[in-house]
Amino acid sequence: MNPDQSQSFEIVVREDFSDVTFLLEVRHPMLARAAKAGQFVIVMEHEHGERIPLTIADFDRDAGTVTLVIQAVGKTTREMQKNCLAGTTLYAVVGPMGIPSHIGGKKKVVCVGGGLGVAPIYPQARAWKESGAYVIGVLGFRNRGLVFWEDKFRACCDELIVCTDDGSAGIKGLVTEGIAQAIAKHGDIEELVAIGPPVMMKGCAEATRAHKIRTMVSLNPVMVDGTGMCGGCRVKIGESVKFACVDGPDFDGHLVDFDDLMARLTRYRVAEKEAVERWQASCRMPGKEELVSETAGAIDDRPSTDG
């Protein structure tokens, strides 16, 4: 343990949404007080761990807690899934990082969350609602079994469109189907906010481009420090290069070079794969073959858990 950490980062609540997605509520009163929608934290599970950026999914200023929703796709996140139980502590939690989302001044907005992006879009939807906007939520899941927080979203959205790949809940199709529905019904949408896998955010940006609806996306590239020091998280925004950690993480979706982002997310793929394999061999998880095949696609979806 670090002798100087007067804070200890205790996990007070742990909840599992599926066999890969889980929630941690971490006690950090100062962070809960400072956090705003759109910001992220960097977490280290243990002293030998890597620093992983996680978008803040919720914060409770009264309880002094911050909520993180994590998808177990890489070595670190799987290890967290195994070890991070209520009552345990994290080695490091630092944040809130990034420029808070600019919220307010719009009458009607769409908040889109897909997969793991569902959790971090929640504080945005809530903040937009608090700003007086009419909020349309669009959430995408693979199937009914993976749906979570529907009640929380219903409480802060004027309309909620749930989309599943197989149609087992809500409408059948990707979030872009939901967006198309919302745009068809409302001609006066002023802004769309999307958080999810890069390919989904790219789809959202394409869906709104023709309608000239301002579209903000939250980028989560590979980063180390999260304070602007390493430059690993650089992204192409129009003609310029920005660092997602200090210039973002929110950017104009119509200007983001998503192909560049997706290519750069593969940088440490070989080492990541090696780490997962070693880890699995070392802990011999029951039914690991099943888990590998299930999350193979998820790694492509959300490689936010490296560096």
Add this chain to the structure above:
Amino acid sequence: MAKKKTIRTIPQERTPVQEQDPAERARNFEEVSLGYRLEEALVEADRCLQCADEPCVRGCPVGIDIPGFIQKIAEKHYHGAYDIITDTNLLPSICGRVCPQENQCEGVCTVGDTLEPVAIGRLERFVGDMAIKEGWANIPYIEPNGYRVGIVGAGPAGMACAADMAKAGCEVVVYEAFHQPGGVLKYGIPDFRLPNDVIDAEIEKLRRLGIRFECNTLVGRLFTIEQMVTEMGFHAVFIGTGAGYPSFMGIPGESLNGVLSANELLTRCNLMRARDFPNFDTPLQPGKRVTVIGAGNTAMDAMRVSLRLGAEKVYCVYRRTKAEAPARVEEVHHAEQEGIDFHWLTSPIELLGDSANAVRAMRCIRMELGEPDDSGRRRPVPVPGSEFEIETDMVVFAIGTNANPILGQTAKLKLNKRGYIETDETLATSIAGVYAGGDIVTGAATVIQAMGAGRTAARGMKAYLGLRDTDSVYTPDSDDPAGRRFGIPVEEHNFARVRLR
């Protein structure tokens, strides 16, 4: 009485220091320089003339009494040498290793006019390392004065400022965004130049002064500078956050995989210990043929780290000549010894990728020196038609940094047009009680310059808080020939100096 030393009577040759063999050390992270052994230190200490005008003291950014501590070494009174150094510098093991002495104390050494200068840095390191080994720590008697001081950034500037403010009696809290204190000493400078246990030992000394380090704290975002002053009860604040924000060149191909900043490479390797992957979780895709752009100290570190990570070939590409390289002479020398392939007068123009979006080659152009530019150095100009390619699978940019934007985004601090914090000569910023120093004020510089800035700011902060400057040595007036006033002996005049316990 010993005969007075002259340039003819002292040992003529600078005492060499034992180093790890280049071929061997290029494959490990152990320290390159092994440091003086006792007998070597004694021989080298004997080379100091103890000259009257002491140019070395003025050449030192923190003004260490260099002849004084060397004399103590010569007298074999090593603890006395340590006492003298720690009067002005709490971190001798660090400074002895990473200061650019050739431009400072050793650059103006009187012996150096005729022979090689006294190896002051090596002697300082010798004393500092002995102190760590023997467990010496000079903890001054500190009288709490009730003032609280907040320091932002636990790097060299913050550490130096914290030490001075703690010695003056303030309650000092140092905030650090990373999970460990040390700043660039930890994430940037590799172990083979400055081992982590040396940094930890020096930080431990700061803790023994009562300084508290709070890691995982991103000031600006978790709380603002203004909140530190208004809500958190800090009477003075020092900002030493470093420059951060690495520069790239804006040439095609920079976002290819395998292209990264020296900061990223060094942080992954040094702080996050990617070199011990998979025992540590942070990954690093090591290159087989690494090209580093730039020729400063950070560039040298990036090259030598790449070698140790297993690169077969490491190139340095720099648009000027070796003479203009900003790195310390010793660092360039070590890099050359270890087999780095230097391309002087070469500038990259494009990075070429393969089908997997990974870098495979760098297109360069030869340069020649033209007319002098604003900096007085001859400006490199491209030689038409001299383009060529270097086959490479990893490209590291080490061409400097820009100002980190976080505090500018979150505090109403006056910044200059390049984004660095504006200060006056006491290093006071535009917010009352808030001081700043180091790279976030000057742009990228050296560790000792940052430490010097931390100490300058500490003087300003003490004046702001109305505290006596415990570091200034009282000199009796010349109209007081007897050196006595009101019957008080001279040595007692300086009553405010820190009393050693």
